[in-house]
Amino acid sequence: MIDLAILGLLQDQDLHGYELKKRLGELPGAFAGVSFGSLYPALARLERAGAVREVEGHRAAPAPNVPMTGALSGEIAAFRARSHPGRERDDRVTGRRNRKVYGITASGRTRLETLLVGTTADDRTFALQVAFGRHLRPEQRVSVFERRRSDLAERLRTLLAQPAAAGRNDQYLQSLREHDARVLTNDLAWVDELVALARLELDDAGQPVPTSIGGIHP
Amino acid sequence: MIDLAILGLLQDQDLHGYELKKRLGELPGAFAGVSFGSLYPALARLERAGAVREVEGHRAAPAPNVPMTGALSGEIAAFRARSHPGRERDDRVTGRRNRKVYGITASGRTRLETLLVGTTADDRTFALQVAFGRHLRPEQRVSVFERRRSDLAERLRTLLAQPAAAGRNDQYLQSLREHDARVLTNDLAWVDELVALARLELDDAGQPVPTSIGGIHP
DNA sequence: GTCATCATGTAAGCCGTTACATGATTGC
């Protein structure tokens, strides 16, 4: 879970742990809660595994497709990063405790892809798979979304299959059950949207897709 | 979390671990996944803490308010339990490994109440609080639901406050964000229903409430 | 010079999982 989040963020731009945590918190969902106590050990583990590597002249954020539309926190952070050129290394000679900027490696990219297409029934993991879905090829996206779809459908079937299962069916348990069914139905509709979106990109494969890839220069 | 689920189920009827696990799986939500490896240690811990106790002539399921409406698994299980009277103890004398039927104690009931009214931002815990909400007094229910309400409202505000926060805003991240907002809105509407329901019961306090407390005998 | 913030880590502990081990009961 945390590996997927870290690698997904590093795929876009080199970052140090502290900044990484902030970015994690900006993602929707319940990733805000990730703490240093799990982040730093995770980074160390990923580094040992060769998925990330400490970098010096670190790669800033690539220029976004939409240029300068208001307050783009990505741009701001990239500026912050650029505004102290080489400081990391210089200070490491004398003082201690400076930022360690990490970048993703080739092996890390492979790992990221594995995680992004990986089978999982976990809701939070799927949210991450969507959040970083852009790093997949269209046909991979379709497959991930369709797997999720059948997963949700199965859950809904199971839920509906036990009709008022508990003898002690009071209003609250009943209400909870109905709510769960509604949630699953909503999620299904959403995943259907995602599948449709990914299918469109599949059809457009080869042609430039104006909204996401290329197409900035007319 | 698991303590709440166990105590909530034992409040209705005495059960042994194996059966407890099945009941857990029947609850809506993601409680199906609870494993023996956490259930049995949890039971042992609760027993050491005096919240549950092994019982002999164990209390079966109380008669449900709605009598015999179709296949009531609660009734079936109660029948199953009753169909081997006294077997637990008899067999324990000679053989080993027989069912240990647990019942809730007075201290366990106090603990259950604490957990049911407890502050928590955890979605799954809240689902349990709703599922066993009937064990609370109306005013406690109202307070739990309202706390949840303000919690969700806060989350929604936070989500909406960071509008397109990431410079790298692609369709998928965008879609995820919108979906999260929809989910929170739906949850809010649901909690509002729950609050309304609980408030009704508050107003009816003192009078018999036909659907849940008393009122079986006309 | 001191305080808030930035920044990196370690330690203890909780909560849960899977895999393993053991044995009893029931149906065929």
Add this chain to the structure above:
DNA sequence: GCAATCATGTAACGGCTTACATGATGAC
């Protein structure tokens, strides 16, 4: 008598949290 299911537990481990420890930097 043998397999499936019922039934209880232990061991090892994983992932995440809180609390703690340490130090640098910049604003005032």
